[in-house]
Amino acid sequence: MLAQVLVSSVTAGAVYALIALGFVLIHKGTGVVHFGYGDQVMFGAYLVLISQVVLGLPFWPAVVSALMLSALLGAVIYCGFMWPLRNASLLARIIASLALGTVMREFVRAYMGPNAWPFPFLLSQTAVSVADMLVVPANLAIVGVSLGVLGLLFLLFEKTIYGKAIMAACDNQVGASIVGVRVSTVFLAIWILASVLATLAGILVAPLLTLSPDMGLIGIKGFTAAILGGFNSLPGAVLGGITLGVLEAIAGTYISSALKDMISYSILIVVILVRPQGLLGGLTIRKV
Amino acid sequence: MIPRLAIYIAGIAGFFIAPHYLAEYHLFQICLIAATALVVLGLVAVTGLAGQISLAQSAFVGLGGYGSAILATSWGVPLWASIPLTAFAVAFAGFVLGQLTLRISGHYLALATMAFTAIVQLAFIHSDPVTGGAAGMPVPPFRIFGLTLTTGRHLYYVILPATALLFLLVQNVMQSRFGRALTAIRQSETAAEAMGLNVLRYKAMAFAGSGFLGAVGGGLLASLSTYLDPAQFGITQSVYFLAVAVVGGMSSPFGAIIGSAMFILVPDLLQSFQSYLGLVFALLLLGFIVLRPNGLASVRLSRYLNLLSPRPAGGRR
Amino acid sequence: MTDALLHVDNITVRFGGIVALDKVSLDVGRGSIQAVIGPNGAGKSTMLNVITGLYAVDGGAVSFEGERIDGRAPHTIGRLGIARTFQNTELFGEMSAIENVMVGLDRHHPYNLAIGMSHGPGYRRSEIAARREAGDLLALVGIADDAAVAAAALPFGKQRRLELARALATRPKVLLLDEPAAGLRAVEIESLNLILLNLRAEQGLTILLIDHVMALVMAISDRISVLNFGRKIAEGNPDTVRKSPEVIRAYLGEKGAHALGA
Numbered sequence A: 001m002l003a004q005v006l007v008s009s010v011t012a013g014a015v016y017a018l019i020a021l022g023f024v025l026i027h028k029g030t031g032v033v034h035f036g037y038g039d040q041v042m043f044g045a046y047l048v049l050i051s052q053v054v055l056g057l058p059f060w061p062a063v064v065s066a067l068m069l070s071a072l073l074g075a076v077i078y079c080g081f082m083w084p085l086r087n088a089s090l091l092a093r094i095i096a097s098l099a100l101g102t103v104m105r106e107f108v109r110a111y112m113g114p115n116a117w118p119f120p121f122l123l124s125q126t127a128v129s130v131a132d133m134l135v136v137p138a139n140l141a142i143v144g145v146s147l148g149v150l151g152l153l154f155l156l157f158e159k160t161i162y163g164k165a166i167m168a169a170c171d172n173q174v175g176a177s178i179v180g181v182r183v184s185t186v187f188l189a190i191w192i193l194a195s196v197l198a199t200l201a202g203i204l205v206a207p208l209l210t211l212s213p214d215m216g217l218i219g220i221k222g223f224t225a226a227i228l229g230g231f232n233s234l235p236g237a238v239l240g241g242i243t244l245g246v247l248e249a250i251a252g253t254y255i256s257s258a259l260k261d262m263i264s265y266s267i268l269i270v271v272i273l274v275r276p277q278g279l280l281g282g283l284t285i286r287k288v
Numbered sequence B: 001m002i003p004r005l006a007i008y009i010a011g012i013a014g015f016f017i018a019p020h021y022l023a024e025y026h027l028f029q030i031c032l033i034a035a036t037a038l039v040v041l042g043l044v045a046v047t048g049l050a051g052q053i054s055l056a057q058s059a060f061v062g063l064g065g066y067g068s069a070i071l072a073t074s075w076g077v078p079l080w081a082s083i084p085l086t087a088f089a090v091a092f093a094g095f096v097l098g099q100l101t102l103r104i105s106g107h108y109l110a111l112a113t114m115a116f117t118a119i120v121q122l123a124f125i126h127s128d129p130v131t132g133g134a135a136g137m138p139v140p141p142f143r144i145f146g147l148t149l150t151t152g153r154h155l156y157y158v159i160l161p162a163t164a165l166l167f168l169l170v171q172n173v174m175q176s177r178f179g180r181a182l183t184a185i186r187q188s189e190t191a192a193e194a195m196g197l198n199v200l201r202y203k204a205m206a207f208a209g210s211g212f213l214g215a216v217g218g219g220l221l222a223s224l225s226t227y228l229d230p231a232q233f234g235i236t237q238s239v240y241f242l243a244v245a246v247v248g249g250m251s252s253p254f255g256a257i258i259g260s261a262m263f264i265l266v267p268d269l270l271q272s273f274q275s276y277l278g279l280v281f282a283l284l285l286l287g288f289i290v291l292r293p294n295g296l297a298s299v300r301l302s303r304y305l306n307l308l309s310p311r312p313a314g315g316r317r
Numbered sequence C: 001m002t003d004a005l006l007h008v009d010n011i012t013v014r015f016g017g018i019v020a021l022d023k024v025s026l027d028v029g030r031g032s033i034q035a036v037i038g039p040n041g042a043g044k045s046t047m048l049n050v051i052t053g054l055y056a057v058d059g060g061a062v063s064f065e066g067e068r069i070d071g072r073a074p075h076t077i078g079r080l081g082i083a084r085t086f087q088n089t090e091l092f093g094e095m096s097a098i099e100n101v102m103v104g105l106d107r108h109h110p111y112n113l114a115i116g117m118s119h120g121p122g123y124r125r126s127e128i129a130a131r132r133e134a135g136d137l138l139a140l141v142g143i144a145d146d147a148a149v150a151a152a153a154l155p156f157g158k159q160r161r162l163e164l165a166r167a168l169a170t171r172p173k174v175l176l177l178d179e180p181a182a183g184l185r186a187v188e189i190e191s192l193n194l195i196l197l198n199l200r201a202e203q204g205l206t207i208l209l210i211d212h213v214m215a216l217v218m219a220i221s222d223r224i225s226v227l228n229f230g231r232k233i234a235e236g237n238p239d240t241v242r243k244s245p246e247v248i249r250a251y252l253g254e255k256g257a258h259a260l261g262a
Helices: A002-030 A037-055 A059-082 A090-112 A137-159 A161-171 A173-178 A183-209 A213-228 A234-254 A260-274 B004-021 B024-049 B057-075 B079-102 B106-126 B152-174 B177-187 B189-194 B199-225 B235-248 B253-269 B271-291 B301-305 C044-051 C074-080 C097-108 C113-118 C123-141 C156-169 C186-203 C214-220 C238-243 C245-260
Strands: A128-130 A133-135 B142-144 B147-149 C006-015 C018-028 C033-037 C059-064 C082-084 C174-178 C206-210 C223-228 C231-236
Touching: A002 A037, A002 A137, A002 A183, A002 A213, A002 A234, A037 A059, A037 A090, A037 A183, A037 A213, A059 A090, A059 A183, A090 A213, A090 B106, A090 B235, A090 B271, A137 A161, A137 A183, A137 A234, A161 A173, A161 A183, A173 A183, A183 A213, A213 A234, A213 A260, A213 B106, A234 A260, A260 B079, A260 B106, B004 B024, B004 B152, B024 B057, B024 B152, B024 B177, B024 B199, B024 B235, B024 B253, B057 B079, B057 B106, B057 B199, B057 B235, B079 B106, B079 B142, B079 B199, B106 B235, B142 B152, B147 B152, B152 B177, B152 B199, B152 B253, B152 C113, B177 B189, B177 B199, B177 C097, B177 C113, B177 C123, B189 B199, B189 C074, B235 B253, B235 B271, B253 B271, C006 C044, C018 C033, C018 C044, C018 C059, C018 C231, C033 C044, C033 C186, C033 C214, C044 C174, C044 C206, C074 C082, C082 C156, C097 C123, C097 C156, C113 C123, C123 C156, C156 C174, C156 C186, C186 C206, C186 C214, C214 C238, C223 C238, C223 C245, C231 C238, C231 C245, C238 C245
Parallel strands: C033 C206, C033 C223, C082 C174, C174 C206
Antiparallel strands: A128 A133, B142 B147, C006 C018, C006 C059, C223 C231
């Protein structure tokens, strides 16, 4: 029984991990906490819908179109809002990211209606019996894609010169630009990457949650996962996501299913208070 | 600079004259603006003045609304008493929430207050027997001195004086040593601490204040709407209040009034665009935060009505 | 030795693997002006931050007027009578100069929240008294004319003086100064020297300062302690320290010291 719970929970965990990856990418990269990221995940899924309804594309081409549109969206967000606000107060930047998320949510509510849309799974939804446990191929796809994305990001950052340039720019903007790395280009690349990631996450999550303007609330779960793993660590994001998925499933089974969400949010507060650097992050010291 | 006394006299005169010339609908709107302004004033106090990011305001509003309604329905405490009583309790909750600031600030504080709001909303939805669950609960009518006040015209005589009083108190605090201390803390916690200010206690008190004002506003809004729906007390609404504060201007209490007036009157003018309202507000917020982060209250107009001590050049956020 | 106003007893401070201070002791006598000098990274600011409660000690103790203060909150330490200025000015930028100083006077002209809300009896009296005392302090450091100017708008030299006035507003028994002369011109350093000497002479104020600028340190200190790599390597009056071989070696390195014939 416990094993079944754990296996099912890995799906949720993988979703949280994917969203957390996007958060951490933006934060580690540009120092911005994008409070509207959850809404961007939701918007990404809607882009598929919009491509189908407005452009008349069949499903898979619509997915491709959505991914391309979200890359464009990432560029617009960076150039139009994040770069102009790079020296603004912390409050202004937090509000700006909240506002971006709200704009996306309200846009979708106004033009696509407030009701939920069904969204197709990428793979079959019927459960398959493997070693005495039920496994759903669609869920496997989610886990597979998450791990795949992590693997690709790992390769990018550890093995290619572009990835190293990005990490350099994140660590020390001045130093990196002296060495010839164009910091603004790096940040642009990060925003585009994270936006595409958001759409990917949206496409995977939408079938599970059904697509609605309020689907963006999943962002908080992504936050919790990111913080659990240490807000600056990419592997931590994945670890955090899976941990959160498992904790949630256990709490849901043994404590109460209705209170599952409340428990997740409480975990967030507890982690922030007790160990804000997460499981894998390191401490920072402020010099006076 | 127009003498302060003249403003007060004009205000009081306007208060009594207005009901003779305005229809019920407009008086209702004025009440709505006043109650919303109270909620936003709480946000101006904790975020604008003390510099602590709070997305908990809609939770305080909900707690104020539900608390006063439940006290009235189940314990027979009349609303004129249950609203302030609840407000003090919510202020205490705010004080406890403010203790979080010992450990966290900035992004993490925004997140923690977001989580708090989400938890409170879920509590409203899952506490069926007490709160009516997801369907919500009705709010008993406002009774005072044997009169039952149900319309905007009636509630006007309670809501406006209450709002004016609370605004006056907050304005006074901002011009006292407490306002000075909070402003100092907003700009450099380290220096404030070194000078003997108990920074944690001040920040927690600011949260308590935002809780009190949010709860009073919530109780009054509940009386106006006569129904409590848990869907109204989520993170989206916290962002809405933040938007009102940003657009109105967070450095002055007057901003809460300007912002509330804008956000309540504008939908009227856009009757045919009801479904686009949320989008318009969100775009407004985005536009203001990028182009005019100080909001509307920083415009010259406010110099005459802003009763804070004169600010020399160079003193802007 | 424990007669000293401020007694730092064998403190050790570690940040992760780095030892910032290694069993450092220091005594500051009442009414004296003492300096702590040393190359960059020697641990001087760390020591100041430990005394004022911003950092915790991993070993040793700090006492003030005979009572232990290590481990206590910074605002409590501030209230006991220890005031400080900061290396990077931490002024309240948007507030005017006089308002900055008035924040320091907060404790000395109090009134409760109820009066704060109502502006009742005592409010005006306290505010006027606080404003007057703040004005006097601004005059003491020579920036009385800039009372209404926003702190962030002041030129650097005046900002440093405002920091001093603000620290003095808390009516401290001991004043800790973190690189007060950094970035000041010779003329400004002269007037700073005079102000500090006056404060000691007229108010019996005890001063502990950190700095690199010898024009300040050598001119007014009774006693100088030298730190290097977190350890105290020399201590004494200005002459002794100036001639100490360890100090010369610390600042100029082996070769330089050798060249000087030390």
